[in-house]
Amino acid sequence: MKTINKQRIYTLFLSLLVLTGAGLFQSCEEYPHEYEKTGGVPSVNYIRMTDPDKSDSLIVSASLNTTIALIGDNLTSITEMWFNDKEAYLNTSFITSNSLIVTVPNEIPGEVSNKIYMVAGKDTLTHDFNVIVPAPAPKSMLCEFVADGEQAVIRGSYFIDDPNVPIQVIFPGELQGEVVAVSDDFDEIVVNVPAGTTTGQVTVKSIYGSGRSSFYFRDDRNYILDWDNLDAAGGWRSGVIANSDPAGISGNYVRFDGDMSGEVGATWNEDAHSFNLWNASNGRPDVPFYEGDLNEAVLKFECYVVEEWKSAALQMIFTPYSVSGTNGYIADNATQRGLWNPWASSGSFITDGWITVSIPMKEFHYYHDGKDAGSMVTNDMLGGLTFFVWHGGVEGQDCRVHMCIDNIRIVPMK
Structure with a gap:
């Protein structure tokens, strides 16, 4: 899937400012041909889960790869949809004038605005929505026995190294290791084992929370x-x-x-x-x-x-x-x-x-x-x-x- 760039986000925000000043329907009148086939400017009233048992529960957030339903008007006018800076796939078979079913992209946002961007003709609309990225999940180590000062490799999911909130690896004894590298797929960390580390579980902390390993570092059990x-x-x-x-x-x-x-x-x-x-x-x-x-x-x-x-x-x-x-x-x-x-x-x-x-x-x-x-x-x-x-x-x-x-x-x- 393609990723929206910074220039495009800037352009989207400028478009929104113009819409705010001139009025949404003025934009619609200026480009009437854009909506001749789709029925008009789209609007979103609320968002809910697709599970019928949860259809009465309105939501303002969802996790990666979650399928949700947008309820509103003129939704067939939407030709692009972005969650933060990640584009979602739109299947026209699941879009009607009043409902649009879409899956939140299973990609970690590069830039977080907590908004959905909906492109319709010359217009770009937004709707406040928080994409939930899970906390780090350390699942295994390349080797569970690594000496102090040596490099250990931890594997798992959602290892997000945000520049404002750097990722941390805490070894047994509440000792923080020096992170050397994080993979582009956010599934592997290379870290220096701190001096004085003992036996026990490892904790990884990121901007999205913290997760503790099920494995034990230098496991001495049984x-x-x-x-x-x-x-x-x-x-x-x-x-x-x-x-x-x-x-x-x-x-x-x-x-x-x-x-x-x-x-x-x-x-x-x-x-x-x-x-x-x-x-x-x-x-x-x-x-x-x-x-x-x-x-x-x-x-x-x-x-x-x-x-x-x-x-x-x-x-x-x-x-x-x-x-x-x-x-x-x-x-x-x-x-x-x-x-x-x-x-x-x-x-x-x-x-x-x-x-x-x-x-x-x-x-x-x-x-x-x-x-x-x-x-x-x-x-x-x-x-x-x-x-x-x-x-x-x-x-x-x-x-x-x-x-x-x-x-x-x-x-x-x-």
């Missing part, structure tokens, strides 16, 4: 494995533990590193690409990793994909507490698991440093070959966890799979 205090000892393979090359995100991590065939179902390298956590063998109690609603939970971990990944899937299998001393569940076509193969959409995948991976628990409904199991994992199955790189049912290319993983946890989505 760890299953962090390889500092919680490891996979007792399994057949407890994983290759490292803390350098690359540098860790928060202490030790597990490293998967070895060659992988691109052939579907090719033999996999257990020692290089897996670990088994069996709670009974690890000395942990017979308590599920998570006891809340799994439909509203997400598995998260930090990951650094060092080499271009081009084949197989990271398979994430939860097993009951009673399972120990066997990996028969790997390909039994009976055990649900999650599959992560981000390379499949483009042919390869690599990260520029550590990222946070989020996989909803309701996505844990696959078998080893990518087929749908028909049901998702349940809480009583959360007594052990195996990660390994293998199969996934998608043809790839021979490659070296080198990835580092840390801070595996299950947390609420909201």
Whole structure:
């Protein structure tokens, strides 16, 4: 959609001043040919919602992308309509002499006048109306573990950096970070993490309000494995533990590193690409990793994909507490698991440093070959966890799979 420029807004205001001084109907008489087909100068009596149950409620404001109805006279004369400096699409099928149905543009205004501009012939009329832009909505971070003084990337919606009211990012401890950049689409912020930041939610403030993240910065809730205090000892393979090359995100991590065939179902390298956590063998109690609603939970971990990944899937299998001393569940076509193969959409995948991976628990409904199991994992199955790189049912290319993983946890989505 095109955007009205400053000169045009200036011209519209001048037109309104002329109309105010000379009278609206004088303008109509001066250009009688403009309204021969449409019936006369338009006027708006009031605006309401299109929902029949709310038709008696008159409104003076609406959110972006809301459909509203203007009620008045001679509305078929209107050929253009602008909300602030954003033009709305007019569908003549929804315009009669007495009503006009239109959707508020789903674009954030560049210049806010709190008016609707209606162009009809040589005339431009206005009607007071406030377009409501939602408060910022921080939804995720490229990486939830970023050191003080380093740059973090926050993703979400409605990150408006108004020159008069600059956008702010408040980290845990009520510490304000220095905003480095905001994307043109208002959906990403780059910010320097302030010194002294602790664990907790992040708040983003703009001219339109403030919004708090559902995610936790440096999330320390409900760890299953962090390889500092919680490891996979007792399994057949407890994983290759490292803390350098690359540098860790928060202490030790597990490293998967070895060659992988691109052939579907090719033999996999257990020692290089897996670990088994069996709670009974690890000395942990017979308590599920998570006891809340799994439909509203997400598995998260930090990951650094060092080499271009081009084949197989990271398979994430939860097993009951009673399972120990066997990996028969790997390909039994009976055990649900999650599959992560981000390379499949483009042919390869690599990260520029550590990222946070989020996989909803309701996505844990696959078998080893990518087929749908028909049901998702349940809480009583959360007594052990195996990660390994293998199969996934998608043809790839021979490659070296080198990835580092840390801070595996299950947390609420909201």
